[in-house]
Amino acid sequence: MDGNGRWAQLRGLPRLEGHRAGAESVRDITRAARELGVEALTLFAFSSQNWARPADEVAGLMELLREFIIEERAEILDNQIRLEGLGDTERLPPHVKGPLDELRSASAGNRGMVLTLALSYGGRESIASAVRACARDVAAGVVKPDDIDVERFERYLPTAGLPPVDLLIRTSGEQRISNFMLWELAYAELVFVDVLWPEFRRAHLQGCLETFGGRERRFGLTSAQLADRSDV
Ligand code: IPE
Numbered sequence: 252m253d254g255n256g257r258w259a260q261l262r263g264l265p266r267l268e269g270h271r272a273g274a275e276s277v278r279d280i281t282r283a284a285r286e287l288g289v290e291a292l293t294l295f296a297f298s299s300q301n302w303a304r305p306a307d308e309v310a311g312l313m314e315l316l317r318e319f320i321i322e323e324r325a326e327i328l329d330n331q332i333r334l335e336g337l338g339d340t341e342r343l344p345p346h347v348k349g350p351l352d353e354l355r356s357a358s359a360g361n362r363g364m365v366l367t368l369a370l371s372y373g374g375r376e377s378i379a380s381a382v383r384a385c386a387r388d389v390a391a392g393v394v395k396p397d398d399i400d401v402e403r404f405e406r407y408l409p410t411a412g413l414p415p416v417d418l419l420i421r422t423s424g425e426q427r428i429s430n431f432m433l434w435e436l437a438y439a440e441l442v443f444v445d446v447l448w449p450e451f452r453r454a455h456l457q458g459c460l461e462t463f464g465g466r467e468r469r470f471g472l473t474s475a476q477l478a479d480r481s482d483v
């Protein structure tokens with residue numbers, strides 16, 4: 252979700268107004284994704300690096316997060332959405348972590364769509380933390396170094412419980428990954444849209460899904476191999 256600051260700047264508004272407008276897109280996209288039958292929606296709301304932004308912007312973002320979690324609680328539960336947090340959520344202030352943890356447990360049994368908020372999240376940070384956990388198991392003799400392969404390692408990642416990433420959408424025209432799900436994006440389709448996040452709504456999401464539908468995902472195979480497979 253990128254472009255809140257630029258959206259505000261274009262209108263001569265403070266950056267926080269961009270984040271406020273962006274929160275409306277979050278509501279709209281969450282609703283749309285649920286209705287379109289998306290299995291898992293992960294929103295990169297706040298990175299490990301975003302803590303270094305000006306203190307008043309960080310505080311404002313935290314307040315908006317708290318409002319989102321509290322105001323959307325009923326709709327999340329009514330629509331069978333399971334809310335998850337991804338990242339170093341221990342760093343979140345108690346007025347955000349409290350409602351987040353409460354809604355995580357209240358929605359834990361829901362099976363409609365998993366909505367994951369990546370908060371205080373970094374892809375490198377999460378790989379480093381998985382390496383630490385894996386190294387601890389090696390030190391404890393639970394895992395042998397030679398047994399560590401892709402499947403085994405990724406069980407240590409905080410995304411282990413989520414389905415594989417099919418599609419990454421980045422708004423605002425920037426064409427960067429910016430430390431998001433570095434491992435998990437290995438075979439994801441990347442779509443970069445030239446729309447600022449506060450303007451990104453349901454119709455844009457549908458457009459991205461159509462683009463995704465038009466891509467041939469080969470996972471290292473040839474087109475001919477894929478065609479043979481679909482005949483089976
Ligand atoms: C994305 O908008 C929201 C967060 C990172 C929280 P930005 O704040 O990055 O907006 P720009 O990039 O300055 O326009």
Ligand code: MG
Pocket residue numbers: 253254255
């Ligand atoms: Mg940005």
